[in-house]
Amino acid sequence: MTAAPAATGTAIGMSGLTVRFTTRRSQTTALDDVSLDIEPGEFVTIVGPSGCGKSTLLKIVAGLVKPTSGDVSLLERPVRGPQKEIGFVFQKAALLEWRGARANILLQAEMRGMDRAQAARRADELIEMTGLTGFEKALPHELSGGMQQRVALCRALLHSPPVLLMDEPFGALDALTREQMNAELHRIWRETGTTVVLVTHSIAEAVFLGTRVVVMSPRPGRIIRTFSVELPAHRDYAQVMSDPRFDRLATDLRGLLGSAAANH
Amino acid sequence: MTENSLDTAGRQAAADQASGARAAAAGPGSVDAADGLDGTASSTVAKQPPGGGRPPRPTLGRRALTFADSLWRPALVLAVFFAAWWFVAAREYVPNYLVPTPGQVWETMTTQWSELARHTLVTLYETVLGFVLAAALGLVTAVAIAYSRTLDKALYPIVLFAQVIPKIAIAPLLVVWFGLGLTPKIILAVLIAFFPVVISGVAGLRSTDPELLDLAATMGAGPWRTFRKIRFPNALPHLMAGLKVAVTLAVVGAVVGEFVGASEGLGYVLLLANGNLDSALLFADLILMSAIGIVLFVLVEIAEALLIPWHASRRAGVSLTTS
Numbered sequence: 310m311t312a313a314p315a316a317t318g319t320a321i322g323m324s325g326l327t328v329r330f331t332t333r334r335s336q337t338t339a340l341d342d343v344s345l346d347i348e349p350g351e352f353v354t355i356v357g358p359s360g361c362g363k364s365t366l367l368k369i370v371a372g373l374v375k376p377t378s379g380d381v382s383l384l385e386r387p388v389r390g391p392q393k394e395i396g397f398v399f400q401k402a403a404l405l406e407w408r409g410a411r412a413n414i415l416l417q418a419e420m421r422g423m424d425r426a427q428a429a430r431r432a433d434e435l436i437e438m439t440g441l442t443g444f445e446k447a448l449p450h451e452l453s454g455g456m457q458q459r460v461a462l463c464r465a466l467l468h469s470p471p472v473l474l475m476d477e478p479f480g481a482l483d484a485l486t487r488e489q490m491n492a493e494l495h496r497i498w499r500e501t502g503t504t505v506v507l508v509t510h511s512i513a514e515a516v517f518l519g520t521r522v523v524v525m526s527p528r529p530g531r532i533i534r535t536f537s538v539e540l541p542a543h544r545d546y547a548q549v550m551s552d553p554r555f556d557r558l559a560t561d562l563r564g565l566l567g568s569a570a571a572n573h
Numbered sequence: 574m575t576e577n578s579l580d581t582a583g584r585q586a587a588a589d590q591a592s593g594a595r596a597a598a599a600g601p602g603s604v605d606a607a608d609g610l611d612g613t614a615s616s617t618v619a620k621q622p623p624g625g626g627r628p629p630r631p632t633l634g635r636r637a638l639t640f641a642d643s644l645w646r647p648a649l650v651l652a653v654f655f656a657a658w659w660f661v662a663a664r665e666y667v668p669n670y671l672v673p674t675p676g677q678v679w680e681t682m683t684t685q686w687s688e689l690a691r692h693t694l695v696t697l698y699e700t701v702l703g704f705v706l707a708a709a710l711g712l713v714t715a716v717a718i719a720y721s722r723t724l725d726k727a728l729y730p731i732v733l734f735a736q737v738i739p740k741i742a743i744a745p746l747l748v749v750w751f752g753l754g755l756t757p758k759i760i761l762a763v764l765i766a767f768f769p770v771v772i773s774g775v776a777g778l779r780s781t782d783p784e785l786l787d788l789a790a791t792m793g794a795g796p797w798r799t800f801r802k803i804r805f806p807n808a809l810p811h812l813m814a815g816l817k818v819a820v821t822l823a824v825v826g827a828v829v830g831e832f833v834g835a836s837e838g839l840g841y842v843l844l845l846a847n848g849n850l851d852s853a854l855l856f857a858d859l860i861l862m863s864a865i866g867i868v869l870f871v872l873v874e875i876a877e878a879l880l881i882p883w884h885a886s887r888r889a890g891v892s893l894t895t896s
């Protein structure tokens with residue numbers, strides 16, 4: 310469980326994914342013919358305008374939403390029903406309001422029947438790493454939005470999943486804490502070789518973290534382009550920000566997102 | 574001291590949230606302004622300082638004070654009520670055989686204490702047993718309804734039917750079937766208390782955030798673990814509200830059962846007193862019935878505070894910010 314999957318084949322495969330939501334009032338096409346292959350150890354970031362189906366895409370990979378048509382595979386196995394080889398960070402923190410921060414993190418271990426002592430040690434490491442020390446017992450409503458999101462992140466990392474799906478995990482953080490968390494996540498990814506898919510609204514975050522950036526169009530969501538990020542695998546925040554390649558890519562992305570929104 | 578530590582924690586959280594909102598407001602298509610800062614700024618930022626510890630428990634004096642503060646209003650209302658009653662009865666605006674004075678009621682209570690206590694215990698026993706059975710049956714039914722569409726469709730009509738049928742009307746039937754013993758009283762208490770438990774239980778179990786259920790699914794947890802760790806604790810606030818209603822209704826069920834046919838219990842005493850035009854005994858009896866209801870209600874409230882302290886602390890948190 311701790312080890313990364315063998316570096317052959319695809320970690321996540323999506324082909325021809327289309328999703329239509331039918332409600333009483335209307336029919337929405339959230340995703341339209343999305344195909345994307347993600348190799349083991351890749352860090353794919355997804356950017357796109359609000360409502361273009363990014364959250365839906367992650368939920369399809371996790372097996373929580375069934376696509377109207379198309380195929381998904383996770384770690385070489387077709388996705389049918391909820392997947393458990395993943396860590397999922399939802400757009401809202403989704404914490405249990407009756408549990409303290411640490412107990413919320415340990416929910417992962419309890420639900421999976423993991424070894425208690427080992428899980429507790431790992432939880433303490435993560436708490437330390439995400440700067441939650443001193444708030445172990447605080448209930449969710451006693452935590453700020455950003456702290457709640459950090460608890461959710463710790464919970465998703467507790468079992469060292471081979472695939473990590475993150476839906477705007479740092480959206481509620483202030484800019485400086487966000488940088489720290491980005492650097493931390495980058496380190497975790499480098500050290501564990503986890504495959505990560507991360508949805509974000511921040512172009513800087515997408516470029517700093519990603520080995521590939523996927524840009525989606527407004528609804529119905531399609532992939533309009535993917536960029537390979539030509540930056541070293543081992544990145545330092547300050548260096549990346551002053552790298553001319555970062556600037557060029559960020560400008561390209563901004564232009565693409567802007568024109569996509571304008572054409573809509 | 575307590576206020577101080579709470580206050581700093583609050584401000585810190587507020588600051589955290591405010592900057593979070595700013596970051597979110599930057600939105601797509603623009604690099605967050607602060608992202609452009611060079612790395613030196615971030616390296617000087619300290620980690621969150623510890624400060625999430627619980628405030629110290631309130632002192633005994635303080636607790637006594639809040640207790641007194643919560644008590645004086647109902648006490649005042651009761652005092653006014655007794656004064657009015659005493660005034661009306663002592664001046665004989667209403668004849669004494671209709672409304673006795675508080676003194677007469679007190680005398681009846683003390684002189685017939687052992688008899689009254691015996692009957693009170695009988696009614697208490699029927700009520701508690703009926704309530705416990707209703708809570709257990711109601712919870713099982715609620716789980717069945719919340720988990721299975723088929724059982725939902727099959728059970729809801731029965732539950733509703735059991736509720737709308739006038740319980741007083743079937744009481745004689747129960748006596749015919751089960752005799753004059755405790756059984757028909759307990760069955761009536763169960764029938765009356767059952768409904769609020771089911772309704773609140775179903776509402777609570779259905780109120781689980783779907784995202785939490787998604788989360789449980791990605792954790793590979795089976796239905797039992799999901800129930801135990803997520804759905805049931807999430808349903809508890811609703812369920813406790815239903816249990817509070819149920820426990821007061823259980824008293825009604827037991828007494829109605831005793832009205833129809835019994836040789837002991839407060840309902841039986843009430844009929845006796847009525848027949849003898851013994852209004853003092855009647856009033857004493859009514860007071861004891863109400864006392865059973867109030868004591869049981871308070872016990873459920875205490876259980877609630879012990880079972881879901883997080884819910885209470887949440888409510889307390891809200892009042893802290895508004896006061």
Ligand SMILES: Nc1ncnc2c1ncn2[C@@H]1O[C@H](COP(=O)(O)OP(=O)(O)OP(=O)(O)O)[C@@H](O)[C@H]1O
Nearest residue numbers: 330332337339358359360361362363364365366528
């Ligand atoms: N369960 C659902 N039922 C009906 N429509 C849905 C459902 N879930 C999502 N949608 C619709 O699908 C579209 C895509 O939603 P999704 O949450 O995936 O967007 P998103 O890209 O994550 O947006 P944001 O950036 O604001 O989080 C939206 O138009 C939304 O209204």
Ligand SMILES: [Mg+2]
Nearest residue numbers: 363364400476
């Ligand atoms: Mg989303």
